Amino acid sequence: MRSDVLxxxxxxxxxxxxxxxxxxxxxxxxxxxxxxxxxxRNLPGPIFMAYVALALTRTGPAGLLGTVVVVxxxxxxxxxxxxxxxxxxxxxxxxxxxDLG
Amino acid sequence: MAEVQAAETRAGPVxxxxxxxxxxxxxxxPMLLGLLPFGLVVGVVSVGRGLSLAEALAMSALVYAGSAQxxxxxxxxxxxxxxxxxxxxxxxxxxxxxxxAALAPWLDRLRGLRLWGTLATLxxxxxxxxxxxxxxxxxxxxxxxxxxLVLYVGWIxxxxxxxxxxxxxxxxxxxxxxxxxxxxxxxxxxPLWRGARQDLMAWALAAALAVALxxxxxxxxxxLLGAALAGAALAAWQETRAAR
Numbered sequence: 090m091r092s093d094v095l096x097x098x099x100x101x102x103x104x105x106x107x108x109x110x111x112x113x114x115x116x117x118x119x120x121x122x123x124x125x126x127x128x129x130r131n132l133p134g135p136i137f138m139a140y141v142a143l144a145l146t147r148t149g150p151a152g153l154l155g156t157v158v159v160v161x162x163x164x165x166x167x168x169x170x171x172x173x174x175x176x177x178x179x180x181x182x183x184x185x186x187x188d189l190g
Numbered sequence: 191m192a193e194v195q196a197a198e199t200r201a202g203p204v205x206x207x208x209x210x211x212x213x214x215x216x217x218x219x220p221m222l223l224g225l226l227p228f229g230l231v232v233g234v235v236s237v238g239r240g241l242s243l244a245e246a247l248a249m250s251a252l253v254y255a256g257s258a259q260x261x262x263x264x265x266x267x268x269x270x271x272x273x274x275x276x277x278x279x280x281x282x283x284x285x286x287x288x289x290x291a292a293l294a295p296w297l298d299r300l301r302g303l304r305l306w307g308t309l310a311t312l313x314x315x316x317x318x319x320x321x322x323x324x325x326x327x328x329x330x331x332x333x334x335x336x337x338x339l340v341l342y343v344g345w346i347x348x349x350x351x352x353x354x355x356x357x358x359x360x361x362x363x364x365x366x367x368x369x370x371x372x373x374x375x376x377x378x379x380x381p382l383w384r385g386a387r388q389d390l391m392a393w394a395l396a397a398a399l400a401v402a403l404x405x406x407x408x409x410x411x412x413x414l415l416g417a418a419l420a421g422a423a424l425a426a427w428q429e430t431r432a433a434r
Binding site for chain 1: 279400
């Protein structure tokens, strides 16, 4: 295993364990102030949103359409597998089509 | 209230038994179906990023956090981005910090390896199932470890399967299968949405700021993390202001 990869994995593993165990160790004794508490609870939405937005700047219109399909299928069915597969399928289909432009 | 107390005295103090672990494991088994596609995606994407099977498995076994792994792979470069991936993992996984505190009714009764080992396996699904178990009067903390362990094993197997699959067909860069990474995050956003009043501004800010910072030429993970923190801060500001 390459040392830079190993180091990255160990760094990620260390902070992840700190989040898992440190949260219990610290917050059990003392709740964070309301603003910080609200920020922690509100992080997942914005972070996934930022990820998807950045990724879509690279994929172009096919990715955008695929994302719409994923959101619609997830919203209607609630199935993660179904929505991921539908999104991949939509992008694949667009890939097979001759250039529309 | 009197009923709850009666139920608690009937059930006795918090335990940690093999039976509890088995019950948690059985309850978590159907969740594997939801985990499988996410693990496959992480496996396939890690092939695309040049990770060996051993590296992908080591990451899954040691980090064991799907969103953080996928995010790290998004930031991947050569040499591996130690600082960027570590920072990203911290920001994504800080959401798990309040989970341990919420599980205190069980965790406070555990010591040593049972406590710190169980915490190492904590994930969103095992947290949700264990909270439901605590609320319905469950007193066996082994339940949490049981649910987490099943998901842990399933995670490693599905990432490994995805890596083998991605390696076998030698996907070219830009192949539609790699869209699975974006698809997974887009799908995860749906159940997180609580309505326009609470989420629209914060989510829109996060998306716009991420793209803007990227266009300004800031290196990763600054666009990603800056945008996420700004979005969370806006949501927190709206929430705390509304509470007043």
